[in-house]
Amino acid sequence: MSERIRISSDVHAANDLIARQNRALLKGKNVSALNMIGSPGSGKTSILERMAARMGAPLAVITGDIQTTFDADRLTRAGASAVQIETGGACHLTAAMVQKALRGLDLDDKKLLVIENVGNLVCPAAFDLGEDRKIAVLSVAEGDEKPAKYPALFTRASVVLVNKIDLLPYVNFSIDRVRKDCCTLNQDIKIFPLSCTTGEGFEAWMEYCIRLESKKG
């Protein structure tokens, strides 16, 4: 067991070194970077489609998937520059995967990079990719106890996008409970309720992204 822990800390040290290189590269290009983490089906790609339709070319996306290129195809159609990482079975992205993907993106006209992590609430939270902020995505269909059950993610996230609020009338989900549990873990966390179906909440979320860009620029 201690052997496995030692290996794991080596893996993390190597990852953190590359994450710092990614961060320096993105800073040099004046590009803000978000690491978007949520369950499979929480709606990460749908959120990015709406962001791409609003932002167009200044948005770049790196999307991690186990095996298919569905997500990158959807985002390219929506107007973003998208690069796909097929992780070949790995359940999270690493800084090295992102570094390789960054070589395939022309960042000169970009303002915001969103890295869509593999759908998983556990391992992605433990790997720095070089992002400025971690963004948690939680669908109301998943249940409001998720921040309490997955504290590693919700402690490290700067923002929670509470997605699919159009389903609120049909599920047991309290945004107040999420707000309370998240604030217990992390006082500075921001909560944005959203619906990709109706567009509700996107104004506020896009304003946050624009403020992030101007702070960086």
Next chain:
Amino acid sequence: MSERIRISSDVHAANDLIARQNRALLKGKNVSALNMIGSPGSGKTSILERMAARMGAPLAVITGDIQTTFDADRLTRAGASAVQIETGGACHLTAAMVQKALRGLDLDDKKLLVIENVGNLVCPAAFDLGEDRKIAVLSVAEGDEKPAKYPALFTRASVVLVNKIDLLPYVNFSIDRVRKDCCTLNQDIKIFPLSCTTGEGFEAWMEYCIRLESKKG
């Protein structure tokens, strides 16, 4: 990289050995075992609550959670014998964790053991726990492309529980697409549409579980 692959195959060989021990123990007690795998919020615990209300004492549950005991508390209230494994950050259960949990369960009056894995579609699919069958849980709110995106799980699962069908009128989800994609991966897979809110589909699913028990007994 090759170093990490070697370690990983050692971890799997050690896991498989303990999985075989778990399988022999369960066979000796005439207990059928299911390894239930799905995203966070797909409804695994809610399905088990309904099963516990129907089956009562003959149902045993081992439930894996990162950090809380919410799930075991819910299942004990519903009438099952439930043991919680707190994985302390690990994103999947291992056969060794299950072996330890089995020591805390009296299996003499049990017919069915369900092992509720950590909410994750990736890593849990790769670890044999000693179960008879893997059961995938997919909520209609997650999207119907999940079998194509996570083939490792849907190739290995004997059953897919398509959960939250009460939400079908409000989401884009085709059970036919899931059926088609799953059958492409795995011809023998069985699909059970379910709703824990209305109870729809539970008759057929419980009949499957009873047939499994009688086959074993």
